[in-house]
Amino acid sequence: MVYIPSNNLFDRIRRRAAVELFAKPFQLPLKTALITFSFDDCPHSACETGKQILEKHKALGTYYISAGFMDQEDHQGSCFSKADIECLHASGHEIACHSYAHLDTAKISIDGLSKDLSKNQKEMQHILGKGFSPQNFAYPFGNMTPLVKRNLRQRYATCRSVRTGVNRGMIDLACLKAVEINEINAPETCMKFVDDVVENGGWLIFFTHDVRENPSRYGCTPEHFENVVVKARRSGAQILSVRDSLKFLGVNAS
Numbered sequence: 001m002v003y004i005p006s007n008n009l010f011d012r013i014r015r016r017a018a019v020e021l022f023a024k025p026f027q028l029p030l031k032t033a034l035i036t037f038s039f040d041d042c043p044h045s046a047c048e049t050g051k052q053i054l055e056k057h058k059a060l061g062t063y064y065i066s067a068g069f070m071d072q073e074d075h076q077g078s079c080f081s082k083a084d085i086e087c088l089h090a091s092g093h094e095i096a097c098h099s100y101a102h103l104d105t106a107k108i109s110i111d112g113l114s115k116d117l118s119k120n121q122k123e124m125q126h127i128l129g130k131g132f133s134p135q136n137f138a139y140p141f142g143n144m145t146p147l148v149k150r151n152l153r154q155r156y157a158t159c160r161s162v163r164t165g166v167n168r169g170m171i172d173l174a175c176l177k178a179v180e181i182n183e184i185n186a187p188e189t190c191m192k193f194v195d196d197v198v199e200n201g202g203w204l205i206f207f208t209h210d211v212r213e214n215p216s217r218y219g220c221t222p223e224h225f226e227n228v229v230v231k232a233r234r235s236g237a238q239i240l241s242v243r244d245s246l247k248f249l250g251v252n253a254s
């Protein structure tokens with residue numbers, strides 16, 4: 001069964017407080033038109049089909065990895081393998097952090113969270129070498145608390161949420177907004193966000209999961225994904241991973 005974080009009144013208020021508090025502000029230059037494609041968890045299809053589509057259109061993506069999923073099978077199909085991570089990294093895609101156990105960060109102590117994140121890094125270092133350290137993080141389930149956000153904004157250059165929207169003006173690097181590509185969102189919805197970022201500026205971060213025929217409710221078909229990538233490529237906006245976006249923006253990622 002797919003886990004869904006608690007959504008009672010207390011949790012909703014705490015989540016709202018986390019959005020407002022402990023920001024990591026950055027003023028996005030007015031004329032920035034930046035688009036990122038990212039994948040969460042990550043399914044093998046994202047590492048293979050998603051990667052092929054991005055590369056066909058000369059783009060690199062960000063893969064938020066939960067190492068605990070390696071070689072597993074779930075509702076999103078086969079998860080990533082060691083070879084997938086090696087191949088993504090060697091091809092210039094970004095390997096980022098999504099916690100080891102795909103934690104609901106609202107349900108674990110800060111100490112427990114820190115140990116889990118270190119475990120994820122260690123697993124990635126086994127594959128990519130001792131010097132590897134992920135710069136960026138995505139909150140599993142998009143869930144967070146003020147305390148978690150305060151802690152993670154120091155550990156990572158950025159933390160991505162699942163709050164829908166374009167990052168524009170004074171953005172919060174500890175709670176970046178994103179837009180999901182799935183089969184529930186009509187392709188036109190994604191296209192409108194691309195038009196918006198070109199017309200009004202901003203940093204649009206797409207995320208999805210599996211990229212395959214008959215995807216899970218969190219994924220999309222290859223055709224849907226490619227349509228969005230083509231739209232982004234033709235828009236004239238820069239398409240960069242989160243890591244490369246930070247370099248482009250001159251954000252100090254240390």
Ligand SMILES: [Zn+2]
Nearest residue numbers: 040041140141
């Ligand atoms: Zn996830």
